[in-house]
Amino acid sequence: MSYKIGELSKLTSCNIETLRYYEREGLLPPPPRGNNGYRYYPQDSVQRVRFILHAKSLGFSLADIAELLSIQVDKNASTCGDVKQIAEHKLATIARKISELKEMYRALEKVSAACDGSEASAEHCTILQALESDAARAEKHL
Amino acid sequence: MSYKIGELSKLTSCNIETLRYYEREGLLPPPPRGNNGYRYYPQDSVQRVRFILHAKSLGFSLADIAELLSIQVDKNASTCGDVKQIAEHKLATIARKISELKEMYRALEKVSAACDGSEASAEHCTILQALESDAARAEKHL
DNA sequence: ATTAACCCTTGAGTTAACTTTAGAGTCAAG
């Protein structure tokens, strides 16, 4: 019916101490405790933790994630408009990251494609030449 | 003909201390010094610094960036194949980040679209409901 | 010649996000 911290840790591959840390930081709601003081996590904690870990792997800070997750806590204090605004701000952030990554991908891809990847010395490698002179081409738009 | 550190700092919006730090960390080649001990940066340092800053904003660690930039230093020690392999590993990393971000974007977009963004209390906001129960939908693929 | 704005180095301080340590209680198996 519920998980002890070690179980949640295994299910999510998230270190036990990190789980307690996330609780301290307000990312995980404090779960009910048993008479022994143990944390007994409801099942959806697994999804919650995975969400945190994944958002993190996408470059969101814990503060970002807290904002995303805290929306639900502010419930009574906010309007639908407030909530939607936060969501859309996040969407814009994600979209910006995507387009910057794409831009960098294209630049690196182009540079990489020009090299034959042979076993010859890299002395005259086109990738190296590009990095030396042109690596910042991806920055053109700035 | 060359920039003093303060000029480079302004041109790149990169803190002076950070520039010296990048030099210590091997991300910026030590520039020639004047008789006064001042650093005199060649012009392409601007592009180099911007490349570092941008790669950073895309989630690359300084170690990642050092790898990207150091390719050019290893020149004689490596073959074209070695170089290309590093480039392609980076490409794969970027591609993975892009697809994960897209996935998260779609999930959040869907949740957000269901909310009308009205001035009514968020009590019954669909975004909140989704976050409560389903925020981790983006994780389905794991 | 003074002074404000630069530059130098070394070393310490900061923030985020953990991770480890220490000391102590709890539970399940043999």
Place this chain on the structure above:
DNA sequence: CTTGACTCTAAAGTTAACTCAAGGGTTAAT
């Protein structure tokens, strides 16, 4: 009923990536 695997808290330690501070030369302008 003891032993090993868990759990608890509070606090200190760690790593990456800066950032600041102290103390002292340099340069350009008034």
